Amino acid sequence: MINVDFHLHTCHSYDCATTLADFSRAVRTAGLDCVAVTDHNTIDGALRLRDSGEIRVIVGQEVGTREGELIGLFLEKVIPAGLSAEESIGRIKDQGGLVCIPHPFGRRRFKAEWEVGHCEDGQVRLSNQVRRASRLLTEEVLERIDMLEAVNSRTRFRGTWDAVGRLAQLYGLPLTAGSDAHTVREIGRSRVEMPDFCNTQSFINSLREGRLTGTPSSIFIHFGSMYARLSKLRC
Numbered sequence: 001m002i003n004v005d006f007h008l009h010t011c012h013s014y015d016c017a018t019t020l021a022d023f024s025r026a027v028r029t030a031g032l033d034c035v036a037v038t039d040h041n042t043i044d045g046a047l048r049l050r051d052s053g054e055i056r057v058i059v060g061q062e063v064g065t066r067e068g069e070l071i072g073l074f075l076e077k078v079i080p081a082g083l084s085a086e087e088s089i090g091r092i093k094d095q096g097g098l099v100c101i102p103h104p105f106g107r108r109r110f111k112a113e114w115e116v117g118h119c120e121d122g123q124v125r126l127s128n129q130v131r132r133a134s135r136l137l138t139e140e141v142l143e144r145i146d147m148l149e150a151v152n153s154r155t156r157f158r159g160t161w162d163a164v165g166r167l168a169q170l171y172g173l174p175l176t177a178g179s180d181a182h183t184v185r186e187i188g189r190s191r192v193e194m195p196d197f198c199n200t201q202s203f204i205n206s207l208r209e210g211r212l213t214g215t216p217s218s219i220f221i222h223f224g225s226m227y228a229r230l231s232k233l234r235c
């Protein structure tokens with residue numbers, strides 16, 4: 001089994017100061033076997049880290065689209081910011097990459113009693129609460145993506161994590177966990193323990209076997225004792 005943090009930033013992101021050397025050190029200290037480096041609108045840091053050979057890296061990018069943020073994984077070429085979600089997904093897929101929606105419901109609380117959607121005549125109909133959460137959350141986009149980020153350490157509401165799991169079940173999508181670290185101390189706070197993989201197809205199969213864990217990060221409260229687990233969701 002390997003431990004993977006799926007959402008990490010370096011100093012190549014506009015809002016992060018973590019140098020690549022500090023990043024590599026923190027990844028090893030956190031006991032992570034593999035990391036997705038997902039800087040905002042660039043893959044330069046991810047490529048440099050991968051090519052350094054110091055840590056195992058999935059080259060990713062948090063892509064700013066007109067409708068919201070997507071994460072592309074297993075990229076070789078950068079995706080320009082500001083395209084439509086449809087165009088961005090196409091460009092990620094054209095180079096053999098995979099698409100994830102990070103923090104699909106933003107940082108807000110998604111109430112347990114809210115429905116995420118339902119199946120009707122073999123078609124999923126999303127609930128109004130889901131539609132209101134993000135312009136990215138449409139039936140068309142959800143049918144084309146490969147995974148959803150359920151656990152994000154910067155999204156503090158466990159109920160929101162669970163709601164992403166329910167949405168993923170509707171579409172048969174596997175889930176990821178990522179710390180969304182913008183400082184070294186956050187690296188590894190969320191992770192997936194999963195069987196090892198050797199290509200994108202075996203990656204998806206492994207991710208379906210994965211176990212997600214996460215510790216919310218907060219600047220207000222110390223959550224040291226709070227440890228949430230999301231059990232594996234099979235679709």
Ligand SMILES: [Zn+2]
Nearest residue numbers: 007009062180
């Ligand atoms: Zn991020």
